[in-house]
Amino acid sequence: MRPDLPYALGGVALGVLLLGNAALAPDAGPVRAIDVALVLVMAAALAVCRRYPVMALIAVTAAMLAVHVRAHPGVSAAFPVLGAVYVVAWRGRRSAAALASLVFLGGFLARDISVAPVDRPGQLIVERTALLLGWFVAANIAGLVARQRRAYLEQVEQRAMEAERTREEMALRRAGEERLRIARDLHDSLTHNISVIKVQAGIAVHLARKHGEEPTAALLAIQEASGAAMRELRATLDVLRSPSDADCVGLARVGELAERTRAAGVPVQVTVTGQPRDLPAEVDQAGYRVVQEALTNVARHAGPATAQIHVEYAPAQLTVSVTDDGQASPDRPVTPGVGLRGMGERVTGLGGSLNAAPHDGGGFAVRARFPLDGPA
Numbered sequence: 001m002r003p004d005l006p007y008a009l010g011g012v013a014l015g016v017l018l019l020g021n022a023a024l025a026p027d028a029g030p031v032r033a034i035d036v037a038l039v040l041v042m043a044a045a046l047a048v049c050r051r052y053p054v055m056a057l058i059a060v061t062a063a064m065l066a067v068h069v070r071a072h073p074g075v076s077a078a079f080p081v082l083g084a085v086y087v088v089a090w091r092g093r094r095s096a097a098a099l100a101s102l103v104f105l106g107g108f109l110a111r112d113i114s115v116a117p118v119d120r121p122g123q124l125i126v127e128r129t130a131l132l133l134g135w136f137v138a139a140n141i142a143g144l145v146a147r148q149r150r151a152y153l154e155q156v157e158q159r160a161m162e163a164e165r166t167r168e169e170m171a172l173r174r175a176g177e178e179r180l181r182i183a184r185d186l187h188d189s190l191t192h193n194i195s196v197i198k199v200q201a202g203i204a205v206h207l208a209r210k211h212g213e214e215p216t217a218a219l220l221a222i223q224e225a226s227g228a229a230m231r232e233l234r235a236t237l238d239v240l241r242s243p244s245d246a247d248c249v250g251l252a253r254v255g256e257l258a259e260r261t262r263a264a265g266v267p268v269q270v271t272v273t274g275q276p277r278d279l280p281a282e283v284d285q286a287g288y289r290v291v292q293e294a295l296t297n298v299a300r301h302a303g304p305a306t307a308q309i310h311v312e313y314a315p316a317q318l319t320v321s322v323t324d325d326g327q328a329s330p331d332r333p334v335t336p337g338v339g340l341r342g343m344g345e346r347v348t349g350l351g352g353s354l355n356a357a358p359h360d361g362g363g364f365a366v367r368a369r370f371p372l373d374g375p376a
Contacts, residue, residue: 004047007087011046014080015039018067021076035071038063042080049084053091057084061100065107072111078104078132082139089143090150097143101136108132183237191233198226221264228260250284251311251320254291258309261295267306268295274313283370286346287311287320290354293339294322294366302326302364316373321366328364330357343368 018039019031045059060080068077081104089097112125201223208215258268279287291309298307305326312319340356343366347354352370359365 004050007049008043008047010083011043011080014046014083015043017079018042018073018076021073031071035067038067038070042067046080046084049087053084053088054093054096057081057088057096057100060084061104065104068108069111075128075131078108078135082135085136085139086143086146089140090146091143092147094140094144097140101140105129105132105136186233187237191230191237194226194229194233198223198230201226217263217265221260224260224263228256250281251279251287251291252284253288254309254311257288257292257295261299261307264299266295266299266302268309269306270309270311272311272313276313279318279372282350283318283372286350286352287318287368287370289346290320290343290366290368291322293343294356297339297364297366298322298324298326302328305363314372316371318370318372320368320370323359323363323365325361325363327362328358329362330360332358 019036042060042063045056045063049056049060061084064077064081067073081100085097085101088100109125109129112128201219204219205215205223208219254270258270261268295307295309298305302324303326305324307322307324310319310321310323312321343356344354347368347370350370352368354366354368356366357364
């Protein structure tokens, strides 16, 4: 309804102008109830002219011809018809616009001839006919120009969208090629080295048990961690080769991370508060990676320490934190490495925030917050 409001207001304004001119013009006839009804019909037709252009043009033309014949308000009767002609031409109905123009001009001319003064009939008819003819030609041309301009703008917009789509396709193709290159490099180098570590650790465990000795906890942790690394690396390679597949890691596997860290000699406690729920895949994976990297840093840098994992589910936010009581201190600032920078990129890329710093009581704390109340 709102797009029709300007048309309705225009019809009302033209109706008021038409009635006022009919009441004030010295050569106009008396305005009666039927004339007011015809003006209301004209206003109603203009109100729906955008949706039903041809029907509205017919109604406006007929109503204004009738008003002109009955009350003869002068050229003001042509104003509503001119507006309807412009809209119809703008909507591409050129034949209907031209025919309505000729019909109205013919009726207007016939009425002028019938009531023209005897002393100067030709002069009055020529003046009004020339004036109205110029107006109707201009209305038809203006409507056609407006339609061509709109078509041109739509074509420009379509070309811009096509160019943007082409750029996106090229970017996706290049990204796919880069993913495949990274996958090949990882497979050729990192996969081989982790496989060697896993095989050597397995052989050491086998030989120890063969000699009746129990393998050390560190050796078992190396064997378990290398196996987990191989599984995650294969999953990562699958995602790189087929990016539409979802990663298999998420916060539901935080318990496995804690078990592997305990096997490496770091006591870990896991706490979950709030009501666990389904998370966006990107947030779920990023939360898991934050915990994984934080536990790796605890095992590598904290020294003898214990770690606490806290996952907090809130209606609009997910908070993941990992704290330890290790050797870090506010007096010795930590230089962010590749791991911390990667965590920050993951979190901020999803609209969240990351805080990683030593805390006052000694030790290090990593806290990531992810918004859940809107699109990332």
